[in-house]
Amino acid sequence: MYYEAESYPSPGFPVKNPCLSFWLQNTRSSSLLGHRTTESLPPSVDVVIIGSGLSGAATAHYLLTGSNPPKSVVMLEAREACDGATGRNGGHCRPYVFQGYHEYKKIFGKEEALKIIAFDMANLHLMTELIEKEQIDCDFWLGESYETCLDQEAADKRLDSYQVFEEDGGPIEGVVKMTTDIDEAKRLTRMRNAVLTASFPAASLFPYKLVSHLLQLCISKYGLNLQTHTPVTAVGTSAQTEDAQWTITTPRGKVVANKVVFATNAYTATLLPEFLGNIVPGQGQCSAIVPTPSYSGKGMMDKTCCYSWGKDNFDYLIQRPKDGIIILGGGKGSSPHPGAIRGCTNDSGRPGEGGKQAEITEYFKSAMDKYFGGWHDPNSDQTGDSLRSGEGFLYDWTGIMGFTRDNIPFVGNVEGKPGAYVIAGHCGHGMARIASCAKGLAMLISGGSWSDTSLPESFRPTKKRMRQTSQTTKNNEEV
Structure with a gap:
């Protein structure tokens, strides 16, 4: 989607009264609430990190555990630790394995597009390695995910990207299993209207627990000074x-x-005005759902999924192996005010203009029954389609993402500003990229060269990129 830079004012600062996501509701005993490592701010340090989500925490971790760590690092957070997009996402670490390849190729060319896709897969391995090495208890589950299309328009778009990726030598064998038989797609996914599905490696986790562990490790072992x-x-x-x-x-x-x-x-342009229009905020809405008996116990879903229909409507979900709770996000196709989502920085979760959209909330309440076969247990002694008390929709919340014109993040040194680095604009896809982005950025901060990192060249926050993405994306608007 193309949008004019001048259409969006400065994003300002995070609101002071944010709602609590499912993750944040379940971590009210965290020792990081209100945490300030020192009573006052130190007058000078080697490195200041602004932001305490996964980007900030992973950057701090790789900086402080690297071969040339800084002597002192202070992390400054406007609200509570991990109270932004990371603490409000769907807990989905799901790489692009072919999705989006065709679009990336149009913008960046074949070689760079292949690098971007490979970067996502490498991040899944790095996340697994990090969690295992540091013994992080974050409900990490490594398995597979479905990419499911509910109509032919969405299926044609996915197949096009898949075929172009395969023709260009992208790794398909042993990674992606494509199912185009409609009956088989319905059987595998349990989705009534499935016309195509593809399965591939992915993971899910409890995002706050991951970040909390990294921050506490950096504080206790490596001297990070966190100031919430x-x-x-x-x-x-x-x-x-x-x-x-x-x-x-x-x-x-x-x-x-x-x-x-x-x-x-999403808030980068407030402090770095050159990013105004290059990183634009966008509100997301997500929900927690208690499954029915059909989707509990042995009936739990064995894969995460994203399902799409039409030109660009999609939802995503995970079912948590630990407690069976379904985390369902998306719902934008049901919004009567899609323009209010782009540019919004209100994550208070209060219904109304700029806050949580009631229409999306209502959509979440019926989405599982609408799309998934057998949602209501046929063996239940309940009458009709009623749910038992406590089943179904539990709660929903909002979070603010940062979107770029070319659908990739800005990572690296800010051109023309020595000593200033950025890791932002994750386009709602941060869990699938941030760890690798942070590791590469830490190398740059510690004196390494770009070639020392695995970062795609297209991620660089150059002035040229910020000038050109407007025209490039406009020329490819049909993407």
Whole structure:
């Protein structure tokens, strides 16, 4: 989708009264709530990281455990730790394995598009390695996911990308299983209207627990200084040199740092105006659902999934192996105000303009029965299609994502600003990329070259990219 930069004002700052997601509701005993490692801010440090979601936490981890760690790192968070997009997503670590390839090829060319897809798969392996190595208890489940199409329009789009990817030498064998037989697709996915499905490796997890573990490890073992409820209101420097020192301003005082990392996703343009229009906020809505008997116990879904219909309507879901709760996100196709989603920074979850959309909430309440066969247990002694008390829709919430014109993040040094780095604009696909992005960024911050990282060249936050993405995406608007 193409959008004009001038159509969007500065995103401002995270709202002060955010709602609680399913994940945040279940971590009210966390020792990170209200955490401040020191009573006051240190006057100067080597590195300041702005943001405490997965981008900030993973960057801190790879920085502090690397071969050339900084002497001191302060992390500044406007609200509670992990209270942004990471703490509100669907808990889905799901790579693109062919989806989107055709679009990436149109924008970046064959070789770069192949690198982007390979980067996603490498991230799944890195996440698995990180969680196992650090023994992180985050309900991590490694298995497979379905990419399911509910009508021919969506199926044609997915098949096109699959075929082009295969023709260009993309790894398909042993990675992707494509099912085009309609009856078999329905049987596998249990979705009434499935016309095509593909399965491939993916994972699910409890995102807050992952970030919390990384932050606590960095604090206790490597000296990270985490300061919550400390919003950054300005970042400036008086000398644009290789030894530039950055002044980070907060309501609690200022910190001078040699390097600053903007792990600020949707809010990046507030502190870095050159990203205005290049990273645009967008509101997402997600829900938790208690399954019926048919989808509990031995009837639980054995794969995560994303299902799509029409030009670009889609939902995504996981069923948590630990408790069976279904996390269902999306619902934008039911929104009567789709324009209110793009540009919105309100994650208070309150119904109404700018907050949670009641129509999407109602959609979540009926989506499982609408799409999945046998949602109501035929052996139940309940009459009609009624649910037992406590079954079905439990709760829904909102979160704010950061979208870029070319559907890939900005990762690396901000051109023209030595010592300033960004890892933002994850387009709702952060869980499938952030760990690898953070590892590569940590190498750059520690003095490594771009070639030392596995980062795709297209991720660089260059002035040229920010000028060109507008025209490139406009030329490919049909994508």
